[in-house]
Each structure stands twice: as structure tokens, then as C-alpha cells.
Amino acid sequence: xxxxxxxxxxxxxxxxxxxxxxxxxxxxxxxxxxxxxxxxxxxxxxxxxxxxxxxxxxxxxxxxxxxxxxxxxxxxxxxxxxxxxxxxxxxxxxxxxxxxxxxxxxxxxxxxxxxxxxxxxxxxxxxxxxxxxxxxxxxxxxxxxxxxxxxxxxxxxxxxxxxxxxxxxxxxxxxxxxxxxxxxxxxxxxxxxxxxxxxxxxxxxxxxxxxxxxxxxxxxxxxxxxxxxxxxxxxxxxxxxxxxxxxxxxxxxxxxxxxxxxxxxxxxxxxxxxxxxxxxxxxxxxxxxxxxxxxxxxxxxxxxxxxxxxxxxxxx
Ligand SMILES: Cc1cc2nc3c(=O)[nH]c(=O)nc-3n(C[C@H](O)[C@H](O)[C@H](O)COP(=O)(O)OP(=O)(O)OC[C@H]3O[C@@H](n4cnc5c(N)ncnc54)[C@H](O)[C@@H]3O)c2cc1C
Numbered sequence: 181x182x183x184x185x186x187x188x189x190x191x192x193x194x195x196x197x198x199x200x201x202x203x204x205x206x207x208x209x210x211x212x213x214x215x216x217x218x219x220x221x222x223x224x225x226x227x228x229x230x231x232x233x234x235x236x237x238x239x240x241x242x243x244x245x246x247x248x249x250x251x252x253x254x255x256x257x258x259x260x261x262x263x264x265x266x267x268x269x270x271x272x273x274x275x276x277x278x279x280x281x282x283x284x285x286x287x288x289x290x291x292x293x294x295x296x297x298x299x300x301x302x303x304x305x306x307x308x309x310x311x312x313x314x315x316x317x318x319x320x321x322x323x324x325x326x327x328x329x330x331x332x333x334x335x336x337x338x339x340x341x342x343x344x345x346x347x348x349x350x351x352x353x354x355x356x357x358x359x360x361x362x363x364x365x366x367x368x369x370x371x372x373x374x375x376x377x378x379x380x381x382x383x384x385x386x387x388x389x390x391x392x393x394x395x396x397x398x399x400x401x402x403x404x405x406x407x408x409x410x411x412x413x414x415x416x417x418x419x420x421x422x423x424x425x426x427x428x429x430x431x432x433x434x435x436x437x438x439x440x441x442x443x444x445x446x447x448x449x450x451x452x453x454x455x456x457x458x459x460x461x462x463x464x465x466x467x468x469x470x471x472x473x474x475x476x477x478x479x480x481x482x483x484x485x486x487x488x489x490x491x492x493x494x495x496x
Contacts, residue, residue: 181302182264186215186257186271186279187229194225196375197272197332199232203339204330205270206233208299211342213238217256217351219246230344232337237344240351247360248274254281255354262286266325268304270297273374275329283327290327291319293430295334295453304328312426312449332374333432334453366421371405373422378435379451381407381424382417385440385462385480389417394481395439398488401495407431407451409441425450439480443468460484 185202188195198214205212214234216222219241226237240256257278261269262285271279276292283290294306295316304326309316321327373379382395395406408418410425424431426446436454441447443459443466451457452471459472460483469475476483 181267183210183212183268184215184266185212188272188274189225192224194228196337199337200335201270201330202232202234203337204335206339210299211235217245217253219243226346231341233339233342234344235342237346239348241348242351242353244353244356249356250278250281252353252356253278256351257282258285259352269325269327271329273332279327279329288323292329293331294328295331312445313452331432373405373407373429374431376405376433378402378404379407379431379433380404380437382412382439383409383441384411386412386417394484398484401491409447438468441468442466
């Protein structure tokens with residue numbers, strides 16, 4: 181099958197989810213051509229794609245692709261891929277933005293935020309959560325190209341290094357009607373929530389923005405990202421960028437520690453695919469314990485500082 185993965189990158193670095201998609205195709209014995217859209221020095225990105233297992237890497241170059249834009253990506257990717265007879269087109273988290281537009285250009289559908297995919301007898305099947313993660317469905321594609329995006333962190337990014345032959349092609353991004361005027365980065369260099377291996381999240385029970393510092397202290401010891409429930413965000417204790425759940429971010433870390441979070445279905449929708457879930461809650465009947473692998477019934481203001489101290493000892 182002719183499989184293409186549209187790579188995601190930022191600040192000259194490949195996003196891990198792109199390596200995850202490429203590596204997973206490799207584990208399934210499928211050759212992959214990766215597409216890198218952009219301009220300037222993209223060598224670190226192409227190198228990482230080869231390490232993940234991309235046999236061929238097409239760099240679609242154009243000055244207008246220096247910054248990501250939905251239109252630029254969709255136009256340039258369509259112009260190239262339609263000439264290549266692509267049968268499968270996959271991408272990661274950013275694909276949730278440009279893949280629907282690209283799919284419309286091909287006149288096909290797209291399955292977003294999939295948690296697994298498989299190729300058998302020349303057919304692609306994906307699995308994706310529905311109804312806020314209450315159940316998941318298996319999706320087959322009736323038209324070619326089959327298009328899907330993979331949720332970050334659901335498969336390993338460790339691939340078998342492939343040739344990764346790089347070919348540079350002049351891209352045709354067409355008319356881009358919006359442009360990035362300014363990027364305002366947050367002051368602190370924080371671990372990106374959707375890519376973090378460990379997330380420690382706090383709920384309404386934190387009671388103030390200031391109290392979130394106990395979570396940040398704990399997170400700093402293990403290089404974790406800090407998340408929040410919507411109740412905490414609505415109360416102004418944390419910015420929306422930190423919200424996990426149905427109307428926030430969907431995360432799938434190796435370890436998710438929920439501190440004083442009740443476990444409402446809308447919160448679970450954003451974190452239920454985490455590999456290991458630990459809940460700290462003073463109510464032994466809190467619904468989060470039904471989803472947790474490990475539970476600590478206790479006051480988070482006592483448990484979290486103890487956890488931080490123990491982790492420091494372990495790290496020390
Ligand atoms: C359309 C829609 C979309 C939504 N989207 C989201 C979303 O994206 N993300 C999200 O999180 N929610 C979302 N919600 C809200 C969701 O329904 C819950 O209201 C919210 O998740 C509750 O947040 P919480 O667990 O922090 O607060 P609460 O439900 O108030 O729970 C607080 C918990 O903390 C425990 N607690 C209190 N004090 C302590 C302490 N000192 N130590 C330990 N435990 C303590 C309590 O026992 C309780 O279990 C959405 C709701 C709707 C209707």
C-alpha cells in the first residue's frame with residue numbers, strides 16, 4: 181500500500197506523535213513515506229523520521245509554509261499526494277486541524293483521534309473513541325485514500341531506522357488567507373500536556389491558583405506536565421490550556437495522577453486512555469476510583485507534598 185504520513189514539527193523539532201505513527205506502520209511491516217512541509221533547515225526533522233522508520237522523506241518546501249497554516253498544509257499536501265496515488269494518509273494531533281480540509285479536497289472522510297490502527301489484507305482499520313470515550317468503534321474506509329489521525333502517546337515512537345532518503349519538492353501552498361502575526365510563548369518552558377509521559381492534574385479541590393504550586397513542585401521532580409479539571413479552570417485556578425477532558429485536551433500519558441478530581445465523565449473523556457491512573461481523593465466513593473489503577477484515599481494537601489518528598493528521595 182502507498183502510505184504517507186504528514187509529519188508535525190515545531191521549532192525545528194519533530195513532534196513525537198509523528199514518530200509514533202511512522203514507527204507503528206513499521207512494526208506492522210508497512211513502508212512509509214513521510215511528508216515534511218516547511219522551509220529552512222529541516223534536517224533534524226528528516227533525521228528523526230528516518231530513525232522512526234520512514235523509508236522515504238519528501239520535503240515540500242515553500243516560504244509560505246514556514247509557519248503552520250491549515251490552508252497551506254491542506255493545499256500543498258493535496259497537490260503533492262493527489263499526484264502520487266496515496267492510498268493511506270495519516271497524521272498526528274495537528275492533523276485534527278488540516279486533515280478534514282485535506283479529506284474534503286479528496287472527497288473522502290477522515291477518522292480523527294484514533295487510538296489504534298491496523299493493516300490487514302491491504303485494508304486499513306482504525307479504532308476511535310466515541311460518546312466522550314464511553315465506547316470506541318472500529319472504522320473501515322470505503323474510499324481511497326483512507327485518512328486518519330492518531331492520538332499522541334498511544335503507541336511507541338521507537339522504530340527501526342530506515343533509509344530515509346530525502347527528496348526536496350517545491351510545494352504549491354496556493355493562496356493562504358490567514359497568517360501568523362505573532363507567537364506569544366508562555367513564560368515558563370513547560371512540558372506540553374498532550375505529549376507528556378506523566379501528568380499530575382488538580383481539580384476544584386485545589387481551592388486557588390496559588391495552591392496549584394504543590395502540583396507544579398511535584399511535577400518538576402519527575403518532569404511531568406500539570407493539568408486541571410474544568411471546574412478548576414472555570415474557577416480561575418488554571419488556564420484553559422491546562423484543561424483535560426471533553427472540552428479540553430485529550431491526553432494519554434504513561435502515568436496520570438488525578439488530585440482531588442471527582443472523575444466526571446467529561447473529565448474521563450480526556451484521560452481514560454492513560455496507561456496507569458492514580459487517584460488521590462478524600463472521598464472513598466469518588467467515581468474516579470472506579471477508573472483508577474491505584475487509589476489513595478486522603479487529603480491531597482497532605483498526600484501530594486509527601487509524594488513530592490518521596491520522589492525527590494528516589495531521584496536523589
Ligand atoms: C458539556 C460539558 C463539558 C465538560 N467538559 C469538561 C472537561 O473538558 N474537563 C473536565 O474536567 N470537566 C468537564 N466538564 C465538567 C465536569 O462535568 C465536572 O463538573 C468537572 O470535571 C468536575 O471537576 P472536579 O472533579 O475538579 O470538581 P468536583 O466534581 O467538585 O470534585 C472535586 C473532588 O475533589 C475531592 N476533594 C475535595 N477536597 C479534597 C482534598 N483536600 N483532597 C483530596 N480530594 C479532595 C472531592 O471528594 C471531589 O471528588 C464538562 C461538563 C459539561 C456539561
